[in-house]
Amino acid sequence: MNAIIVSALLGVVMMFSGIIVKNRSYHTVIAAGGLLLLLLANLLNSYGIWVIKVDTHNMFNFEQFGMYFNTIAIAATLIYVLLSGKAVEKIGSYSADYYALIFFVLCGVSILSAFNSLLILFLGIEILTIPLYILTGADKRNLKSNEASLKYFLMGCFSTGIMLMGVTLIYGGTGSFILGESKVPESALMPKTSFLEIAGMILLFVSMCFKVSAAPFHFWTPDVYDGAPGVFTSFMATIVKAAGFIAFVRLFDQHTELLGPSWKILLSFVIIATLLVGNITAVFQQSVKRMLAYSSIAQAGFMLFSLYGANDLAREGILLYSVAYSLATIGIFAVLIKMKDYTFEGFNGLAKTQPVLALSTAICLLSLAGIPLTAGFFAKYYMLASAVKAGGSLWLVVIAVLFAAVSVYYYFRVIQAMYFKDGEPETEEITGPFKLGLLVVAALVILVGIFPSLVLNWFYF
Amino acid sequence: MPIQYYIYLCLTLFSIGIIGVLTRRNAIIVFMCVELMLNAVNLLLVAFSKMHHATAAVGNTATTTGIEGQLFVFFIMVVAAAEVSVGLAIIVMMYRNTHSVDINFLNRLKN
Numbered sequence: 354m355n356a357i358i359v360s361a362l363l364g365v366v367m368m369f370s371g372i373i374v375k376n377r378s379y380h381t382v383i384a385a386g387g388l389l390l391l392l393l394a395n396l397l398n399s400y401g402i403w404v405i406k407v408d409t410h411n412m413f414n415f416e417q418f419g420m421y422f423n424t425i426a427i428a429a430t431l432i433y434v435l436l437s438g439k440a441v442e443k444i445g446s447y448s449a450d451y452y453a454l455i456f457f458v459l460c461g462v463s464i465l466s467a468f469n470s471l472l473i474l475f476l477g478i479e480i481l482t483i484p485l486y487i488l489t490g491a492d493k494r495n496l497k498s499n500e501a502s503l504k505y506f507l508m509g510c511f512s513t514g515i516m517l518m519g520v521t522l523i524y525g526g527t528g529s530f531i532l533g534e535s536k537v538p539e540s541a542l543m544p545k546t547s548f549l550e551i552a553g554m555i556l557l558f559v560s561m562c563f564k565v566s567a568a569p570f571h572f573w574t575p576d577v578y579d580g581a582p583g584v585f586t587s588f589m590a591t592i593v594k595a596a597g598f599i600a601f602v603r604l605f606d607q608h609t610e611l612l613g614p615s616w617k618i619l620l621s622f623v624i625i626a627t628l629l630v631g632n633i634t635a636v637f638q639q640s641v642k643r644m645l646a647y648s649s650i651a652q653a654g655f656m657l658f659s660l661y662g663a664n665d666l667a668r669e670g671i672l673l674y675s676v677a678y679s680l681a682t683i684g685i686f687a688v689l690i691k692m693k694d695y696t697f698e699g700f701n702g703l704a705k706t707q708p709v710l711a712l713s714t715a716i717c718l719l720s721l722a723g724i725p726l727t728a729g730f731f732a733k734y735y736m737l738a739s740a741v742k743a744g745g746s747l748w749l750v751v752i753a754v755l756f757a758a759v760s761v762y763y764y765f766r767v768i769q770a771m772y773f774k775d776g777e778p779e780t781e782e783i784t785g786p787f788k789l790g791l792l793v794v795a796a797l798v799i800l801v802g803i804f805p806s807l808v809l810n811w812f813y814f
Numbered sequence: 815m816p817i818q819y820y821i822y823l824c825l826t827l828f829s830i831g832i833i834g835v836l837t838r839r840n841a842i843i844v845f846m847c848v849e850l851m852l853n854a855v856n857l858l859l860v861a862f863s864k865m866h867h868a869t870a871a872v873g874n875t876a877t878t879t880g881i882e883g884q885l886f887v888f889f890i891m892v893v894a895a896a897e898v899s900v901g902l903a904i905i906v907m908m909y910r911n912t913h914s915v916d917i918n919f920l921n922r923l924k925n
Contacts, residue, residue, distance in 0.1 A: 472882070472885075472886055472889060475889070475893070476893070479893045479896070479897070483900055486900050486901070486904060487900060487903075490904055490907060494911070496911055496912065499907055499908045499911055499912075500908070502904050502907075502908075503841060503904050503905065503908055506900070506904050507835070507841070507844055507845070507848070507917075510848040510897060510901065511832075511835050511848060511851075513852075513897075514828075514831065514848055514851035514852055514855065517852060517855040517890060518828055518851070518854075518855050518858075520886075521855050521858045521859050521862065524859065524862055524886075525858070525862040525865070528866045528879070528880070529882070530886070536866070536870075536879065537866075
């Protein structure tokens with residue numbers, strides 16, 4: 354609750370600070386301060402201290418899992434703002450408004466991590482995505498940014514329409530928006546689950562696949578991630594995507610038995626399609642930014658295993674995955690937006706001119722590929738272990754491991770370009786604090802990779 | 815009127831909306847089709863709300879069952895209005911740069 358209220362208020366504060374404070378670099382400082390405040394408020398909440406206690410009539414369920422995810426999301430945003438704040442200021446003359454929108458997105462994130470009613474799910478998704486349409490089109494003069502924004506907007510509205518139809522059909526079947534509650538009296542004529550509810554669940558599943566860009570509903574992702582300004586792609590691909598998965602997991606944790614065995618078949622089809630499309634298409638990309646967009650689809654395929662497993666291991670795994678994936682992707686994008694040329698050739702010889710950048714990028718890429726001693730390894734391990742524990746799906750795990758091996762190819766292409774090719778990469782000015790921040794991110798990636806319990810024990814206090 | 819009639823009507827409207835989104839090439843018309851989808855949902859929500867109310871009201875006239883369906887409609891209207899304001903701004907921004915609202919234009923990111 355604290356996170357929802359404080360982030361919404363901070364969004365308003367940011368908008369006013371855009372009018373009062375003219376110096377743009379102060380906006381970043383204010384945003385970072387606000388994020389610290391938000392982090393504090395959320396931590397207090399998880400220790401049982403509430404800013405305001407509201408009776409939500411069971412529409413919210415503030416459990417430890419959701420609050421811990423909030424902590425991860427806010428901390429990741431803080432790292433993101435500290436690393437890429439300068440780039441946000443450069444996009445346009447409205448940097449305070451961009452930060453305000455980021456705070457509103459965080460409000461949506463904290464709603465999604467706590468919803469218990471389909472109404473709140475709908476509101477959370479909308480509060481999350483509407484600011485993103487604006488952020489995607491933030492670069493107003495750039496046609497690619499315009500196009501990405503319009504495409505994201507139309508696809509987002511379309512999937513919202515499908516989601517609402519699903520919610521309505523579930524309401525028709527159960528008479529309630531609360532998850533897992535049914536007000537319709539059971540009788541001999543009416544079976545416990547009506548076909549309306551099942552049809553609604555499938556429509557909800559489709560629309561959530563749209564939101565987290567799982568194949569075959571992924572087609573908007575590469576264009577939008579490619580066209581949006583690099584800084585905001587970094588935000589969209591990490592924190593927003595992880596929040597989408599948290600909502601997905603919370604939504605489909607308990608009610609999958611309604612769909613019976615066909616649920617696992619449906620889900621394994623989506624997982625295989627997502628891994629296939631993401632990994633195979635990423636191999637053929639020329640631009641690193643576009644490769645990362647496809648790799649985010651491939652990573653979504655791994656995150657879907659948390660739905661497949663649907664046990665404690667899966668819940669721990671999705672938190673660990675959010676940490677590992679967010680840290681690594683934020684690190685890589687921070688370097689990418691400093692480059693003048695986004696193609697693989699643009700990275701040629703980076704290790705000679707900027708050894709610190711090259712080293713931290715390499716560590717983040719290794720983490721995305723899931724090499725041991727980096728955070729990505731244990732994240733993938735927990736995901737696959739949860740599927741093995743759920744039983745009966747060893748073949749799916751084998752396929753996932755094979756695709757992880759494919760992913761090593763395109764991640765290593767960047768490392769190869771940086772270390773083993775000669776060239777004169779053009780970068781923007783690199784400052785000392787930026788290098789330090791990158792090293793901290795890389796160190797965190799390795800630290801979580803060696804001691805994943807650091808993240809997970811905190812979950813249980 | 816039986817609830818089936820409402821369901822058929824709403825699903826027809828919803829399908830018209832989906833087909834419009836997938837086939838039309840003008841951004842504004844695509845947008846109108848999305849609104850049609852949302853309004854089909856609104857109508858269905860109200861119909862279901864009435865249905866649940868009528869089922870629960872047998873022998874108990876003071877029941878408030880089904881009220882949340884009507885409330886949801888208001889939320890959808892508000893959110894749709896917010897979406898319209900952002901969406902039209904995006905379409906205007908694109909029109910300023912390209913002097914067209916044709917979706918076929920949206921293919922230069924492919925390469």
